[in-house]
Amino acid sequence: MDFKRVSIIFLITFFVLNIFLGTTYIQGKRSQKLSDLGDLAQIEERLAEENIKYSGTLSTKSKEAYYLSGISSDLAALAVKEISSVIENDPEGKSITRDLSTVEHLSFSDEDLIERTSRFLKSDNGIAFGEDYTYRKKLTGKTPALYFTQEYQGIPFYDDGGAVTVNYEKIKSPTPTYQLSSLTQTHIANIEQLREKQTVISEQEAIATLYVNSKLPERSKIGERVLAYTHIFSVDEKNIYLPVWFVWVNTGTDKVQIEKVNAFSNTIITTNVSDVTAN
Structure with missing residues (x-):
């Protein structure tokens, strides 16, 4: 692969990544209002009122992660x-x-x-x-x-x-x-960091975002909560990865759905992975 092709792939990668960041930033405004209104401090009370159960405690600790490529x-x-x-x-x-x-x-x-x-x-x-x-x-x-x-x-x-x-x-x-x-x-x-390390939302914030977006039905049960990297889009042969909170939710009669929250922007992930090819 020549230098010109590498440069084109590099530029496309960051162009698409910046578009993604801009979109998630706008979407994140709604989730930001959650803490501004004081709802975050009350999330456990609200879950109890609607008989939404979970094991353990909802951690308020924030970790750090990267945008990655591989x-x-x-x-x-x-x-x-x-x-x-x-x-x-x-x-x-x-x-x-x-x-x-x-x-x-x-x-x-x-x-x-x-x-x-x-x-x-x-x-x-x-x-x-x-x-x-x-x-x-x-x-x-x-x-x-x-x-x-x-x-x-x-x-x-x-x-x-x-x-x-x-x-x-x-x-x-x-x-x-x-x-x-x-x-x-x-x-x-060939896993590489694309940006500086950033703080991600806590487990409690991810659960709160699912709650205000009606992803936790009344009398449901919250199962495992895992912070993990997942593939969000591809540029030529490079895959781009984002930290995401995966949350298992049992909605009754043994029906389990996996909800995903963008751990940087605190928004629900519903879109599919996209591919971008540099010729």
Whole structure:
């Protein structure tokens, strides 16, 4: 890639990022009124009045994070020859799926399922970049699976990139065990900071924003709350990541939805990822 092309991609990246920042700043005016009106201090009382439950406490601590960029690794090209049973790749090699049903010694008890699976991923017969992944709560899907993601300075990535999903089956005899059946991997490389570190909203502020935007129905239950990086748009082959609060909300009859709050602008995220290509 020549210098001119690199310069064009760089300029487009920051142009699109600044447009995104401007849009979220305008949208954030509504959320800013929340604290101005004193509602933030009363949020826990309001949740109690509407019988909206949650475990633990809503943290008021603010962390710091970045806008990040990264590229998707070509996992097909990096596949180790000794690692067999690759059953599916995407056309660009950015996602790879392996059949684990024929791999020996991948049947674990309930107590050590997570630990032993993590050790397998980091082993020579596991995956490329195995040390980069840490176990997390799975985002979506009903298929029994373990979810592992990359992280940056202690904040995980939560999207289709930088993740390993390990599917398993429960075997009831002679004793209950779990057999790993397949895995799908993606990986983010060349992670870079695009701007200076910025303060993000607290967990309490994120919950308050969901409340005033009618995302927490009466008698619902707030589950896990996770601050994580997620993909917001792409410029050529570079992916841009933003810190986001992910909040699991049980609205009744075991129906769970995942709400997302922009941790910089304190606004609800509802838009899809966009792609920009530099020719």
